[in-house]
Amino acid sequence: MAPSPLGRSPRVAILGAGIAGICMAIQLKKAGFQDFTLYEKADGIGGTWRDNSYPGAACDVRSHLYSFSFEPNPDWSRTYATQPEILRYLEHCVDKYGLRPHLRFHTEMESARFDASQGLWRLRTRDGQELEADVVVSGVGQLNRPSIPSIPGLESFGGTRFHSARWNHAHDLSGETVAVIGNGASAIQFIPQIAPKVGKLLVFQRSPNWLISKSDQEVGALKKWLLRRFPSLAALHRAAIYWELEARFFAFRQHSFMSKVFEQVARLYLRWSISNPKLREALTPDYPVGCKRILLSDDYYPTLERENVELVTSGLERIEGKGLFTQDGRRHEVDTLIFATGFEATSFLAPMRFQGLGGRDLHEQWKDGAEAYLGLAVSGFPNFYMLYGPNTNLGHNSIIFMIECQVRYIVQCLEAMRERELLWLDVTPEAMTAFNTELQQELSKTVWAANCGSWYKTASGKITNNWSSFVTDFDRRTRQPDWVAFHQEARPPALAAVG
Ligand code: NAP
Numbered sequence: 001m002a003p004s005p006l007g008r009s010p011r012v013a014i015l016g017a018g019i020a021g022i023c024m025a026i027q028l029k030k031a032g033f034q035d036f037t038l039y040e041k042a043d044g045i046g047g048t049w050r051d052n053s054y055p056g057a058a059c060d061v062r063s064h065l066y067s068f069s070f071e072p073n074p075d076w077s078r079t080y081a082t083q084p085e086i087l088r089y090l091e092h093c094v095d096k097y098g099l100r101p102h103l104r105f106h107t108e109m110e111s112a113r114f115d116a117s118q119g120l121w122r123l124r125t126r127d128g129q130e131l132e133a134d135v136v137v138s139g140v141g142q143l144n145r146p147s148i149p150s151i152p153g154l155e156s157f158g159g160t161r162f163h164s165a166r167w168n169h170a171h172d173l174s175g176e177t178v179a180v181i182g183n184g185a186s187a188i189q190f191i192p193q194i195a196p197k198v199g200k201l202l203v204f205q206r207s208p209n210w211l212i213s214k215s216d217q218e219v220g221a222l223k224k225w226l227l228r229r230f231p232s233l234a235a236l237h238r239a240a241i242y243w244e245l246e247a248r249f250f251a252f253r254q255h256s257f258m259s260k261v262f263e264q265v266a267r268l269y270l271r272w273s274i275s276n277p278k279l280r281e282a283l284t285p286d287y288p289v290g291c292k293r294i295l296l297s298d299d300y301y302p303t304l305e306r307e308n309v310e311l312v313t314s315g316l317e318r319i320e321g322k323g324l325f326t327q328d329g330r331r332h333e334v335d336t337l338i339f340a341t342g343f344e345a346t347s348f349l350a351p352m353r354f355q356g357l358g359g360r361d362l363h364e365q366w367k368d369g370a371e372a373y374l375g376l377a378v379s380g381f382p383n384f385y386m387l388y389g390p391n392t393n394l395g396h397n398s399i400i401f402m403i404e405c406q407v408r409y410i411v412q413c414l415e416a417m418r419e420r421e422l423l424w425l426d427v428t429p430e431a432m433t434a435f436n437t438e439l440q441q442e443l444s445k446t447v448w449a450a451n452c453g454s455w456y457k458t459a460s461g462k463i464t465n466n467w468s469s470f471v472t473d474f475d476r477r478t479r480q481p482d483w484v485a486f487h488q489e490a491r492p493p494a495l496a497a498v499g
Contacts, residue, residue, distance in 0.1 A: 010383070010417055012036035013123060013133035015109050015352075018047015020387035020403045021139030022090060023068060026097045027407045033414060037133075038099065039125075041108035045094055048143055049086045052186065054167040055193035057083035060185065060214065060296045064227075064234070065241040065398045068093065072234050074227035080216045080296075111353040112136055114382060119423035119491065121383065134383060135417070137410060141388040142465055143343040145350070149181070153319035161337040164190060175199045176335035179324055181316065183209060185293055187340035191309075192299035201309045202324075202332055204316055207453070208282065210266045210289045214296035242471075248396040249470050252290045252446050259447060263289040273301035282313050287452035290395055345455035346370065346464050348390055356381035357426070369462035371436045373427040373485065374478055376406050382424035382489070383417075385410045391439055392474075393456065393465040395448075401471060405478040412481050416488075423491040431485035442468035 012028060014021045017040035028036050044050055059066050063076035066086075073089055081089070094100060108126040115122055123131040146163040148154075154161075162168040164186040177200040180187055187203070188211070195201050227234040251258035266289060274280045283304070285292075304311055314326035324332040344350065348370040354362035357380045365380070372378050375392035376385050387406050394402060413425055443449060443463045448456050456465040467474055 009033045009035055010134035010414055011132070012135045012137060012414070013109075013121065013131065014038045014137045014139055016040060016047055016139035016141065016144075017042075017045040017094075017103060017105075018049070018139060018141060018144075019090065019400060020141060020407075021047070021137075022093055022099065023400075023403050023407050024137050024139055024387060024410065025099050025102060026068075026070075026093065027411050028414070029097060029099075031411050031415060033411075033418075036102055038103050038139075039107040039109055040103065040105050041126075043105045045103065046087045046090050047139075047141065048165075049083055049090060051144070051165045052167075053083055053169070054164045054186065054190040056189040057186075058189060058216075059083075059086060061245070061398050062241050063219075064238050065245070066400055068400060069238070069404060071096070072227075072231070072238065074234055075224055076219055078216055078218055080214060109352055111355070112384075113355040113359075114357060114384070116357055116382075116424075119383070119489070119495070135414060136384050138349060138384075138386045138389070140349065140352075142345045142348070142393055145344040145347070146339070147342050147344050148339055149341055151316055151319055156321065157319050157337060158321040159335045159337060161339070163339040163341070165343070171336065173198050173336060177333060178202070178336045178338060179204060179312075179332065179334040180338045180340055182206075182340035182342065184340060184342055185295055186342070188295050188297045188300040190338075190340070192297075192303040195303045195306055195309050199308065201306075202312050202334065203304065203309065204312045204324075205282070206315065207287075207292075208285045209292055209295050210263070210285050211283075211295040211297060211300065212262075212266050212269055214298050216298065242397065242401070245397040246470055246472060252395055252448070254288065254445055254447055254450060259289055262294070266294075270301070274305065276305065279304060279311060282311055285452075288447045288450045290447040291450045291452035292454040292456075293395060342455050346458045348464070349386075354381060354384065356384070369458045369460070369464045371432070371439075371464065373432045373435050374406075374409065374474075375467070376409060376478075377427040377432075379427045379429045379432045382426035382487075385413070390464050391443075392467055394467060394471065395456075397471045402467070402474060405471075405475050409478040409481060413486075416481070416483075420488065421491045423489045423495065426487045426489070427485055428487055431482075439468050 014024050014036060017038045021038050025038055058080050062079055063081040067073050071093055077085060109123055110126045111124045113122045121133050121136045146165045160171050173194055174197050176198050178198045179202040180191060181204045183203060183205045250256055251262045270280055270283060303309055314328040317325045317327050322333050324334055360380050370390040372390045375389045387403050392402050448463050448466055457463045
């Protein structure tokens with residue numbers, strides 16, 4: 001990065017070149033901030049849409065909404081875009097908005113320490129480089145570190161094993177006996193893809209999920225033409241999807257009428273799709289719809305009825321060689337073990353270390369569960385912002401729009417720094433506490449608080465990942481910073497003079 005441009009625009013370090021980092025960079029550029037760098041640990045952009053390249057990887061939010069509002073794509077090929085198409089869209093954004101010169105690949109941030117006297121962050125990369133930035137924006141999100149369960153004997157497993165987010169494309173599954181652990185959003189997408197080619201497929205299900213039809217289809221040439229020719233029609237189409245999904249939030253309130261409707265729809269779909277009553281029973285959840293992510297698929301249930309597919313519901317006890325032993329005493333001999341076991345979603349920002357004012361440690365502060373102000377700032381950590389941070393995940397709408405709201409807010413904070421010659425901005429402890437008290441009260445009324453395990457909450461049950469309300473509400477709250485919620489530290493004249 002260039003030497004400290006005090007008195008000019010802050011230097012911004014963006015961590016991660018996924019959707020969030022790219023969105024941040026584009027809006028910084030649009031607002032006239034030129035001194036920013038996107039640090040990415042991998043060798044390419046795309047984040048989750050780069051990592052998750054498993055067969056059948058696709059989005060379960062409709063394409064015409066799952067894109068930046070400022071960069072509509074009339075040419076989406078399907079109702080639900082596939083991973084390669086989303087990645088191509090993100091590459092297009094990077095090129096169109098001239099972000100390539102700002103990208104630094106193979107740069108994984110290890111730690112960040114706030115230097116209060118200078119009002120800057122001192123960053124250290126995993127390979128030992130020391131960097132400086134006035135502002136740090138994390139775009140690493142919630143789902144970037146695969147979670148592998150600790151199963152006794154796993155290290156001794158004699159076959160091939162990998163995680164769905166680190167798919168081993170070099171390994172041929174043809175004719176093999178394959179075990180998949182997990183049956184969440186990732187598993188239900190690749191299981192139908194691999195089932196026809198493997199010899200035998202064992203699906204280890206710890207708990208069933210509510211699932212409804214996806215009704216995915218190709219977008220016809222006429223629709224593409226209309227969306228391209230009439231941008232206002234494209235905007236209307238996008239808005240219609242947004243409001244339809246937004247209305248679904250009613251189903252996430254505990255005991256709501258909408259949640260009962262959703263449950264009936266899911267039950268009917270299960271009854272219609274699965275003829276075997278025992279299998280149907282094993283696939284019926286015992287918790288309210290929405291408590292875990294609602295799954296969308298047209299081919300998962302039919303795949304489970306294939307001759308070569310078995311749903312294993314007895315818990316996995318231990319592994320010996322190529323043998324997987326379940327609690328019912330059975331031994332399953334497998335060639336390949338695929339973990340579809342999700343991500344370390346509640347360990348926000350780990351394994352990076354952040355030290356804020358007075359040397360306070362962010363993970364120490366978060367030992368009872370991560371929290372932030374509007375999901376994007378933490379008191380005591382000035383000039384540090386998060387995108388898709390604590391309590392900004394959704395179960396019903398597009399996360400990209402949530403990210404756009406956060407970016408809009410952060411850009412305004414940076415503009416205030418630039419215009420008011422501030423050394424730093426730090427959300428007050430009072431504002432943060434008031435926000436989180438209200439947030440947790442609201443969350444306690446949602447289905448996520450019900451009796452199910454999910455990546456939305458910590459082991460002790462604190463919901464750290466999801467936003468408590470409608471996206472529209474988040475949009476309203478993040479339109480403009482409430483400056484009363486921030487301590488604004490003026491830049492001392494001595495420092496200004498140095499600049
Ligand atoms: P996930 O939803 O966290 O599912 C993990 C699965 O692994 C669950 O079935 C879980 O069972 C099981 N599991 C975890 N630990 C286990 C253990 N020790 N023993 C047995 N089973 C275990 O992970 P994911 O499927 O990768 O999806 C994560 C999130 O990524 C999704 O919720 C979604 O937000 C996102 N995603 C999105 C899309 C999209 O289309 N937009 C696609 C894929 C993923 P339990 O349910 O019993 O815990």
